[in-house]
Amino acid sequence: MKIALVLNDENSGWIIEKIAFRLKDELSALGHNVEISNSKLTGFDVNHFMSYNFVEPSEGISTAMVTHIDDVLKLKHLKKLISKYEINSLICMSAFTKRLLISQGLPEARISYVLPAVDSPPKLKKIKIGLSGRIYKDGRKNEQWIISTAQEISFENFQFYLFGSGWEKVRKAITGSGGEVFVFQESSDYLADHNLILSKLSELDFWMYLGFDEGSLGTLDAALAGIPLIVTPQGFHLELPAEIDYPVSNEVDLVTVLRNLGAPLRLSGESGQYWSWSRYAQEHVAIWSGDFDFDPVDSVTKNIDARLKEYKFRSLTLRRLLSGIARKPFILVARRFLRLGK
Numbered sequence: 001m002k003i004a005l006v007l008n009d010e011n012s013g014w015i016i017e018k019i020a021f022r023l024k025d026e027l028s029a030l031g032h033n034v035e036i037s038n039s040k041l042t043g044f045d046v047n048h049f050m051s052y053n054f055v056e057p058s059e060g061i062s063t064a065m066v067t068h069i070d071d072v073l074k075l076k077h078l079k080k081l082i083s084k085y086e087i088n089s090l091i092c093m094s095a096f097t098k099r100l101l102i103s104q105g106l107p108e109a110r111i112s113y114v115l116p117a118v119d120s121p122p123k124l125k126k127i128k129i130g131l132s133g134r135i136y137k138d139g140r141k142n143e144q145w146i147i148s149t150a151q152e153i154s155f156e157n158f159q160f161y162l163f164g165s166g167w168e169k170v171r172k173a174i175t176g177s178g179g180e181v182f183v184f185q186e187s188s189d190y191l192a193d194h195n196l197i198l199s200k201l202s203e204l205d206f207w208m209y210l211g212f213d214e215g216s217l218g219t220l221d222a223a224l225a226g227i228p229l230i231v232t233p234q235g236f237h238l239e240l241p242a243e244i245d246y247p248v249s250n251e252v253d254l255v256t257v258l259r260n261l262g263a264p265l266r267l268s269g270e271s272g273q274y275w276s277w278s279r280y281a282q283e284h285v286a287i288w289s290g291d292f293d294f295d296p297v298d299s300v301t302k303n304i305d306a307r308l309k310e311y312k313f314r315s316l317t318l319r320r321l322l323s324g325i326a327r328k329p330f331i332l333v334a335r336r337f338l339r340l341g342k
Contacts, residue, residue: 001288002033004041008054016050016065022117026281046288052090055081061288063089069097075104082110089292091284096304098295103308112287112294117280121273124265126159126180129230130204132197132218133211134186135166142210142232145251147173152255155179157265161204163197163218201225206261209237210248230257 007020024034040047040058047058052066064087069075078101081087090106092098092113102108133141147170156178162171165186174181184200187193197218201207207222208230209215215235223229223240231237233247246257287294 001046001285002044003027003035003046003048003288004044005034005036006040006047006049006054006056007036007038008051009038010054011051019065020050022119022277023281023284026277027285029278030281030285032285048091048284048288052078052081055085055087057085062087063091063284063287066090066092066097066101069100075101079106082107089287089294091287095295096307099304099308109293112292113296114280114283114287114294115275115296117277118275119277121275124157126157127206127261127265128159128161128204129206129208130161130163130197130200130218130222130227131167131208131210132163133209133216134164135170140211140213142212143167143170145210145248145254146170148251149255149258150174150177150179153177153259153262154266155258155262157262158258161200163193163200197221198225201227206230206245210254230254 005020005024007017011017020036024036027034035041035044040049040056040062042059044060046061046063047056049055049062049064052064055062055064062085064081066078069078078090081090087110089110089112090101092101092111093116095113098111098113101111135141135143150173154177155174158174159180159182160170160174161182161184163184163186167183171181171183184193184196198221201222202225204222204227206229207219207227209219210232212232212234215237216231219229219231219237220240223242226242228245229237229240229242230246230248231244232249233244237244248254248257283294283296
């Protein structure tokens with residue numbers, strides 16, 4: 001397939017240009033003949049306009065990327081692209097925008113959507129949890145809960161900061177479950193040890209304490225520093241200046257809390273490969289092959305109907321009226337001519 005990606009000069013040097021070049025690379029890898037041009041090309045199977053603002057009538061299949069439809073003038077312009085320019089498909093970036101356009105009278109058969117892509121899935125931020133204290137043979141700190149939890153769920157999305165002494169079994173359990181551990185051993189200088197804990201609080205996402213021995217001074221420090229708490233609801237924990245975010249009274253509670261905290265990161269990691277430029281290119285090819293009302297098979301939409309009912313187009317200010325006029329064909333030609341002189 002011969003594909004022209006039409007990138008107007010006014011869209012160069014920013015996100016839309018990046019999308020055009022990523023799309024070209026992936027389409028070329030799929031075996032297509034692709035060129036990026038600042039205007040439509042003749043003799044091509046497809047002219048895909050990277051901005052709906054700069055569409056020209058063209059032969060073959062024509063499509064346009066649709067973004068930022070937030071006033072009625074932009075909506076009117078899209079209607080003209082279908083009625084006057086006979087564009088085959090307006091390619092939105094979400095199911096929401098597709099449904100919005102359909103609800104405003106645009107033909108469903110000419111509206112598609114392709115979710116955006118990223119260069120590579122960002123490295124997931126691990127959840128950082130701090131604990132402090134000495135571990136005793138009688139198990140009074142309930143550290144066994146952590147060891148058992150490590151056998152129930154994966155700790156791959158967690159980092160633990162362990163302050164004090166006797167944490168070796170806990171460290172082994174966490175690392176054995178895929179987690180990371182930083183151990184800060186107790187020293188002979190308790191003031192230095194305490195200052196170390198205070199210096200690390202800003203790095204933590206949560207503070208944990210599992211014992212039932214009146215309360216933890218480390219928990220008090222964390223609470224006053226605004227760190228969310230995963231602690232036992234007893235002793236002076238019940239009189240802290242903030243509510244306990246995740247009260248835990250037994251091992252089952254701890255498993256539930258950590259599983260729920262790690263779930264979003266786990267799902268993000270599993271779905272990261274979906275948001276690739278390869279998938280983005282393949283879905284465009286599906287549209288250009290005739291599926292002009294394309295919906296991604298793997299997409300999961302959320303609360304669209306409720307959001308559509310709440311949606312309101314922005315008011316037409318003078319600036320927006322002038323922007324609407326600037327989409328007129330003769331203005332676009334003039335803009336291109338004036339840009340040549342720069």
